[in-house]
Amino acid sequence: MGAPKKADWREERRKRAWELKRQGWKQKDIAGALGVTEGAVSQWMTSGREGGEEALKAHPAKGATPRLTAEQQAQIPAVLAKGASAYGFCGDIWNSRRLAVAIKREFGVSYHPDHCGYLVRKLGYSMQKPVERATQRDEQAIKCWKTQRWPHLKKSRAGTPHDSLCR
Incomplete structure (x- = not known):
């Protein structure tokens, strides 16, 4: 069946705290036994007194309703x-x-x-980003520049630039 959802174990922890309080446990002892703060136990007890055990149940997260159905x-x-x-x-x-x-x-x-x-x-898709290039772009001239001109512009290993083909 799989592991329980987070809300499920938290709900069970709140119900267990409520049950322990009914058995006469002090809030400090309940907090220690369940590994929570006394403030958390206090809030749970207030909710339980005001709304009963129903108030201790997990509630779905609230949020804006989706605009698209x-x-x-x-x-x-x-x-x-x-x-x-x-x-x-x-x-x-x-x-x-x-x-x-x-x-x-x-x-x-x-x-x-x-x-x-x-x-x-x-939905399992990904957005594509269009490649924006100038309409005047000349792929042949770029390829020629990369293969012929660029190697001559790079510095040599000694640190001095190569002579360029044309200036």
């Missing part, structure tokens, strides 16, 4: 499969900003681009 989140892979160009972007590469725009168009929900990256990772 689980069904909508499950549709994100389909949005990605359409490709970025289907949403008016140049090229089919996705990034967080583009996905934020696509989610807004598809579902009418605004998300910060950083959160879009989180959503995608949660």
Whole structure:
């Protein structure tokens, strides 16, 4: 079955403290026996007195409700499969900003681009970062420079630069 969740053992510890208090134990002794502070035991006892044993149970963490429903989140892979160009972007590469725009168009929900990256990772995908290069870039000239010019510009082992091919 696997190990119990953290909330489960903490809940059991609170219930055990409640049980020990009912048996007449002092809060100081309960804290020592359970390895917690007296303040923690005091808070548990207050909760128990006010809400009974129900108040000692684990409660799911509170947080903001997701803006996208689980069904909508499950549709994100389909949005990605359409490709970025289907949403008016140049090229089919996705990034967080583009996905934020696509989610807004598809579902009418605004998300910060950083959160879009989180959503995608949660679904088991990863965002691509486009390589931004100048449109005037000349790959042949770069290759030539790296193989012919650069070796002559590097310093020799003695510390003096090589003579360059052209100045």
